[in-house]
Amino acid sequence: MTSSIDSSIVAKFTPTGRLRASINVGNPILARRDPATGAAGVSVDLAHAFADRLGVSLDLVVFDSAGKSVDAVTAEQADIGFFAIDPVRGAGINFTDAYVEIEGAYAVREDSPVRAIADVDVAGRTVMVGKGSAYDLYLTRELKQATLLRAPTSPAVVDTFVAEKADVAAGVRQQLEGDLKRISGLRMVPGSFMVIRQAMGLPKGRGEDAAKVLTAFVEEMKASGFVAEALKRHNIEGAAVAPPTK
Incomplete structure (x- = not known):
C-alpha cells in the first residue's frame, strides 16, 4: 500500500504502525458484529477506506456502546472513531462534519x-x-x-x-x-x-493537520457516492448521507 498523504501525517494517525479504528456495534445503522471480521457496516467500510488512503493496515477495536468507543479514542487507545457529534465529547475528540444523518x-x-x-x-x-x-x-x-x-x-x-x-x-x-x-x-x-449527526473523529492531541486530512476524507467519501453505496450495500434504510460542508 502506498499513501499519497505526507508521512508525518500518517505517523500521527498510526503511532503503533497500524490504524486502530474504534467501532461501536451498539448502533446497528452504522455497524454490527461479524463473526469473521469482528464488525461490519458503513463505519467499518469507511475505516478500511481510510486505512487504504494512509497506506497502512487496519485493526478494528470493537465496542458495544458509544460511550466506550468515545473513551477509547479520547484516551488514544484507538486512532479514529465514529460518533454522534456532541460538544462534551469534543473536549477530547476532533470531529469531522457528519457523513450520515x-x-x-x-x-x-x-x-x-x-x-x-x-x-x-x-x-x-x-x-x-x-x-x-x-x-x-x-x-x-x-x-x-x-x-x-x-x-x-x-x-x-x-x-x-x-x-x-x-x-x-x-x-x-x-x-x-x-x-x-x-x-x-x-x-x-x-x-x-x-437529527443525529454521525461523524468521524480522532484524538484531539493528534493535531489540526491530521484533523483536516480526516475531514477532507469524509467530504470526499460523501461526494464520491461511497457513503451512499455503503448504506445501500448494508441495507440501511434509517439514515441518509449528510449534505456537503459549506
Whole structure:
C-alpha cells in the first residue's frame, strides 16, 4: 500500500504502525458484529477506506456502546472513531462534519390536528415510540406535556400506533415513510424533532493537520457516492448521507 498523504501525517494517525479504528456495534445503522471480521457496516467500510488512503493496515477495536468507543479514542487507545457529534465529547475528540444523518420524525392520521412539530407536546396527546430507542430516550427528556407510549421495537411503532389508537408515531423518518406506503390514511408531520449527526473523529492531541486530512476524507467519501453505496450495500434504510460542508 502506498499513501499519497505526507508521512508525518500518517505517523500521527498510526503511532503503533497500524490504524486502530474504534467501532461501536451498539448502533446497528452504522455497524454490527461479524463473526469473521469482528464488525461490519458503513463505519467499518469507511475505516478500511481510510486505512487504504494512509497506506497502512487496519485493526478494528470493537465496542458495544458509544460511550466506550468515545473513551477509547479520547484516551488514544484507538486512532479514529465514529460518533454522534456532541460538544462534551469534543473536549477530547476532533470531529469531522457528519457523513450520515439520522432523522427523528413524526407521523399522524390524515385528520390529526397536529400540523407541525410544535403541536405534538400538548397535554392529553399520546406519542408512540420504540422502547429503548434513541428517540425514546430523547423524547423522554424533551416532552413535557404529551404522554409517551412504547412499542416493543422501533419497526413496530406504526402498527402499534394504529392498533392502540395513539395520536402520534415517532421514529426514523425513512422507516415511517415506508410504513405510510403500506398503511393508508396517514401523513408525515413536516420537519424533524431531532437529527443525529454521525461523524468521524480522532484524538484531539493528534493535531489540526491530521484533523483536516480526516475531514477532507469524509467530504470526499460523501461526494464520491461511497457513503451512499455503503448504506445501500448494508441495507440501511434509517439514515441518509449528510449534505456537503459549506
